[in-house]
Amino acid sequence: MDKITVAKGDGIGPEIMDATLDILLNAGAQLEIDEIEIGEQVYLAGNTAGIAPESWESIRRNKVFLKAPITTPQGGGYKSLNVTTRKSLGLYANVRPCKSLHPFISTKHPDMDVVIIRENEEDLYAGIEHQQTDEVVQCLKLISRPGCEKIVRYAFEFAKKYHRKKVTCFTKDNIMKQTDGLFHKVFDEIAVEYPEIENEHWIVDIGAAKMADTPELFDVIVMPNLYGDVLSDVAAQITGSVGLAGSANIGEECAMFEAIHGSAPRRAGQNLANPSGLLQGAIMMLNHLGQTEIAEKVQNAWLRTMEEGIHTYDIYKEGISTQKVGTKEFAEAVITNLGKTPETLAKVSYEKGAPLNLPKYERKPLADKVLVGVDLFVHWPGFDANEIGQILQKLNSEKAKLTMITNRGIKVWPKGFKETFCTDHWRCRFSAELAQMEKDEIVRLMADAVKHNIDVIKTENLYQFDGKQAFSLGQGQ
Numbered sequence: 212m213d214k215i216t217v218a219k220g221d222g223i224g225p226e227i228m229d230a231t232l233d234i235l236l237n238a239g240a241q242l243e244i245d246e247i248e249i250g251e252q253v254y255l256a257g258n259t260a261g262i263a264p265e266s267w268e269s270i271r272r273n274k275v276f277l278k279a280p281i282t283t284p285q286g287g288g289y290k291s292l293n294v295t296t297r298k299s300l301g302l303y304a305n306v307r308p309c310k311s312l313h314p315f316i317s318t319k320h321p322d323m324d325v326v327i328i329r330e331n332e333e334d335l336y337a338g339i340e341h342q343q344t345d346e347v348v349q350c351l352k353l354i355s356r357p358g359c360e361k362i363v364r365y366a367f368e369f370a371k372k373y374h375r376k377k378v379t380c381f382t383k384d385n386i387m388k389q390t391d392g393l394f395h396k397v398f399d400e401i402a403v404e405y406p407e408i409e410n411e412h413w414i415v416d417i418g419a420a421k422m423a424d425t426p427e428l429f430d431v432i433v434m435p436n437l438y439g440d441v442l443s444d445v446a447a448q449i450t451g452s453v454g455l456a457g458s459a460n461i462g463e464e465c466a467m468f469e470a471i472h473g474s475a476p477r478r479a480g481q482n483l484a485n486p487s488g489l490l491q492g493a494i495m496m497l498n499h500l501g502q503t504e505i506a507e508k509v510q511n512a513w514l515r516t517m518e519e520g521i522h523t524y525d526i527y528k529e530g531i532s533t534q535k536v537g538t539k540e541f542a543e544a545v546i547t548n549l550g551k552t553p554e555t556l557a558k559v560s561y562e563k564g565a566p567l568n569l570p571k572y573e574r575k576p577l578a579d580k581v582l583v584g585v586d587l588f589v590h591w592p593g594f595d596a597n598e599i600g601q602i603l604q605k606l607n608s609e610k611a612k613l614t615m616i617t618n619r620g621i622k623v624w625p626k627g628f629k630e631t632f633c634t635d636h637w638r639c640r641f642s643a644e645l646a647q648m649e650k651d652e653i654v655r656l657m658a659d660a661v662k663h664n665i666d667v668i669k670t671e672n673l674y675q676f677d678g679k680q681a682f683s684l685g686q687g688q
């Protein structure tokens with residue numbers, strides 16, 4: 212018997228959760244359910260995270276969480292419960308299978324069978340944002356080596372376990388050479404350890420276009436958080452319906468399983484909603500718990516029901532579907548089909564055994580880190596780069612000299628183009644005159660900036676790691 216935490220959520224949540232649990236328990240799933248309340252009522256009761264402390268305890272104790280969608284109240288101040296849960300519990304991998312059910316669900320891509328594996332904890336999704344000047348706001352994109360290693364290894368281990376042939380990586384490392392560059396580099400390093408699995412890398416723009424056009428060319432795709440957020444919805448939608456996809460959020464300790472859609476409040480309480488997305492999440496949960504035979508039984512019965520054309524309103528199509536049913540009737544049809552297998556679609560059989568178990572991250576020996584300069588970010592409401600160049604040169608010393616100014620990444624000093632539009636946000640690069648800069652020199656620059664009334668809004672140190680420059684040049688430098 213596995214004890215799990217269940218939250219029925221908001222909107223259509225309770226109906227689709229009841230239907231899902233009904234199917235699971237009728238199939239013989241060995242589940243003991245610990246129910247918690249999350250979502251709208253908890254938010255409105257004054258808990259800005261949408262979850263009470265005792266509910267966290269239940270999830271952390273049971274380690275497996277089946278969650279229905281929730282409604283995030285309109286207006287500011289409410290933190291996304293999904294993001295909070297993923298990050299607080301270290302659920303680093305988001306796994307979303309997207310498979311066509313042609314000819315039973317209409318799709319332009321009959322042979323599509325893609326699994327998107329999205330990094331779930333970092334990237335622009337860390338939500339570290341600041342307003343720095345009147346005109347400029349910033350979102351910090353953090354990519355870490357442990358983050359990359361964990362997700363890339365998970366993708367290859369997933370491919371191995373589920374007999375997938377290829378892992379593709381999407382990044383934008385032609386532009387973001389440090390952040391996406393690290394993701395791609397780690398992908399190349401880890402791919403070597405799996406010679407039996409094909410690997411490839413695409414720049415995300417053309418990769419996304421190809422995935423939307425010819426998804427049958429892809430198998431497992433691994434990518435950083437934000438690209439994964441967007442493209443996993445695209446992938447689910449082009450199989451025929453986002454309403455059919457589930458997802459797993461996997462961490463070293465805990466895991467959360469859910470549908471990818473939201474709480475569809477307008478459809479709530481009318482016995483209309485399709486429980487398939489949540490059911491798909493629940494099937495991944497059964498596999499995670501090692502209840503593989505039950506997972507197989509439920510999936511085959513669901514496929515059979517899809518084939519029989521017993522469809523909820525969202526996927527019902529004249530000519531393909533045979534019966535339009537409500538949530539409860541759909542669940543009953545799946546229950547009737549337990550023990551049966553699909554006749555046209557491929558029957559599933561899952562590998563027995565424990566969930567994927569990845570080695571713990573090991574920190575590498577420290578690199579040789581040398582400070583070679585500093586970027587002072589300055590708020591200055593002028594437009595003329597030569598003028599701010601003159602002002603900033605007042606800070607030059609024997610140890611550090613102004614070598615470059617960029618505006619939104621484009622070099623504007625020295626020798627900028629008069630055509631370049633400049634905002635009030637200037638990156639002023641001071642480089643060491645010698646091979647190395649002392650940290651004191653940064654303090655001196657800051658103190659002199661205050662004396663000269665220069666409004667420094669932040670600094671970034673410029674380093675070499677093991678002799679390699681570890682910061683970007685200015686565009687046009």
Ligand code: NAD
Binds near residue numbers: 470471477483485
């Ligand atoms: P939504 O996914 O809830 O609904 C969009 C539309 O899709 C609905 O109007 C409905 O027509 C259809 N739909 C979605 N799921 C369906 C199902 N199972 N069966 C049949 N039809 C279905 O997206 P939304 O309207 O943008 O968001 C509604 C609420 O859900 C918001 O409060 C949002 O914050 C929340 N939300 C929650 C989650 C989550 O908890 N995981 C995810 C996304 C959105």
